[in-house]
Amino acid sequence: MSYYLALLFLFGGLGLLIVSIIVFLKVRENRRLEKILAAPFRKDWRTYLNATPYYTKLSVEERKKIERSVVLFMNTKEFIGVGVEVTDEMKLIIAFYACLLLLHKTSTNCYNNLKTIIIYPSAVAFENLQASNGIYTKEKFLIDGQAANDTVIIVWHDAKKEAYHLRHNNVIVHEFAHEIDFMDGEVDGIPPIERSKYDEWTHVLFGEYKKLSNVALKNREWGKYKLLGSYAATNEAEFFAVVTERFFESPKSLKKHFPELYHELEDFYNIDTIKLVETK
Numbered sequence: 001m002s003y004y005l006a007l008l009f010l011f012g013g014l015g016l017l018i019v020s021i022i023v024f025l026k027v028r029e030n031r032r033l034e035k036i037l038a039a040p041f042r043k044d045w046r047t048y049l050n051a052t053p054y055y056t057k058l059s060v061e062e063r064k065k066i067e068r069s070v071v072l073f074m075n076t077k078e079f080i081g082v083g084v085e086v087t088d089e090m091k092l093i094i095a096f097y098a099c100l101l102l103l104h105k106t107s108t109n110c111y112n113n114l115k116t117i118i119i120y121p122s123a124v125a126f127e128n129l130q131a132s133n134g135i136y137t138k139e140k141f142l143i144d145g146q147a148a149n150d151t152v153i154i155v156w157h158d159a160k161k162e163a164y165h166l167r168h169n170n171v172i173v174h175e176f177a178h179e180i181d182f183m184d185g186e187v188d189g190i191p192p193i194e195r196s197k198y199d200e201w202t203h204v205l206f207g208e209y210k211k212l213s214n215v216a217l218k219n220r221e222w223g224k225y226k227l228l229g230s231y232a233a234t235n236e237a238e239f240f241a242v243v244t245e246r247f248f249e250s251p252k253s254l255k256k257h258f259p260e261l262y263h264e265l266e267d268f269y270n271i272d273t274i275k276l277v278e279t280k
Contacts (some may be wrong), residue, residue: 037047041067048092055098057276062103067100072109077117083154085119093163094119094154097172100243101180104270105265111179115150122157145171147178166249168276177244181237189236193268201268204260209239248273 032160058066071222073095079086080083094117102110120248123144146153162170184192189209193201208231215225216233227250233240246254255262266272 009178010206029178041071045092049096050174053166053277066099066103069110070095073099077114080116080118082118084119086119086219089120094172098176099270101176102184114179118153120155123155145175147175149182168249170245172251173245173248174241177241178237181240189240201264204264206236208258208261209236222265227253227257251277
């Protein structure tokens with residue numbers, strides 16, 4: 001057997017082995033997911049979901065779908081508590097709101113790239129080191145949540161209060177809006193949208209973002225922009241996350257003052273949140 005033919009067999013065999021391993025791991029993972037989905041949804045979990053403003057107002061089919069999504073989310077992400085013990089309630093509520101955003105956008109399994117959720121009991125202090133002309137300064141700031149590609153940080157003290165009532169803000173919705181924004185590879189206020197809808201999306205959202213930024217810069221005559229607040233003027237990504245919060249938490253007010261914004265979000269999330277919160 002020639003040298004080159006031997007190499008061909010060697011690399012061919014290695015390639016076949018690698019493919020076989022990949023197929024084996026894929027089959028094993030699919031079986032694991034099937035086993036998770038086959039398990040019944042615990043009745044005590046529904047006690048928590050029933051207390052949210054949304055779950056009981058979903059249709060029967062929507063409830064079945066989001067329950068499957070929640071179970072998959074809880075069993076495929078790593079939950080880490082820092083200074084707090086992670087409970088079923090924490091995992092369930094975070095999973096519910098995360099999957100609610102994508103209820104009509106994806107199949108049962110959502111946020112495939114997300115790996116870890118870190119939960120703190122109360123607001124977290126971080127230090128930011130900045131350099132200017134050789135001078136280094138440390139700045140401390142508090143966060144209620146943070147999203148960075150495959151990791152989301154949630155402060156449970158605020159998240160729990162916001163989970164069971166429509167409170168204008170919702171840190172879980174906010175951080176997972178960032179995760180959705182990042183699904184196309186960039187955190188820029190433009191989530192994965194159809195090319196045909198790109199121009200309208202940027203025209204409406206970035207148009208309102210620029211107007212808000214001008215109002216925030218002057219810090220007067222806020223008018224309807226008070227609904228969005230100054231934090232939404234930080235950048236385009238924060239604007240998208242904040243208007244997503246308002247879409248789910250204050251849909252009537254958002255539609256009243258920003259009907260075009262509401263329409264774009266309704267079209268993207270494929271859900272009319274006003275009808276949802278008003279459903280008896």
